[in-house]
Amino acid sequence: IMNKSETVVVTGFGPFRQFLTNPSWEAAQGLKLIGLGEKVAVHVKEVPVSYLKTQQIVNNSLCTYVCLLQFAVHLGLARGSSVVILEQTGKNSGYRDRDVCGFCPESHCCIEGGPQKLDSVINMRAVSEHFRRAGMDVIYSRDAGRYLCDFAYYCSLYHGQGRAALIHVPSSGSLASADRLVPLLQALIQAMLEQLEEPSKTREPPFH
């Protein structure tokens, strides 16, 4: 870690319904194996599909690594999707579905009193258009689905001042195979890190 100048924390989710090993966690482990280039330290973390555990992990893991650049990437599974979806926004309220513990926050919120929505500092539309022009199945979204992925994203954007990404990975189609998915995720995250390094060009303000 000492001579790495950037740290990226990549999370994937734990078991959920028929997915005893969640493909999002397999993708995170794949990214750990191939890395994000020699300057970047990659830490991976499995997050249970639980509101409380997710919040604990996001609150803690973002403060653990003190480095020049800290960026969190959350991988979540988009059931039924065959494309990679880059999420721009995390929403604070409207969480009504129970997690794997049968729990749902009473307030239906991530953070009581927090802004209604938070945006990543990364311009996800620009990243997705770049990859789509190169023929990749990557799309852009502003609605992360108000379940654990959206919840983790909002908490992470809140704690990391917008320095986070949520990428929904497909459960079907050719990109559902790790051999094809992981190198694409690597390229996507590297494009995001490049954007972080050139502030004024394509970035949107973090909160609006």
Ligand SMILES: *[C@@H]1O[C@H](CO)[C@@H](O)[C@H](O)[C@H]1NC(C)=O
């Ligand atoms: C995480 O941080 C938020 C905002 O500071 C706080 O409201 C919440 O209680 C924390 N949750 C846990 C489980 O630490």
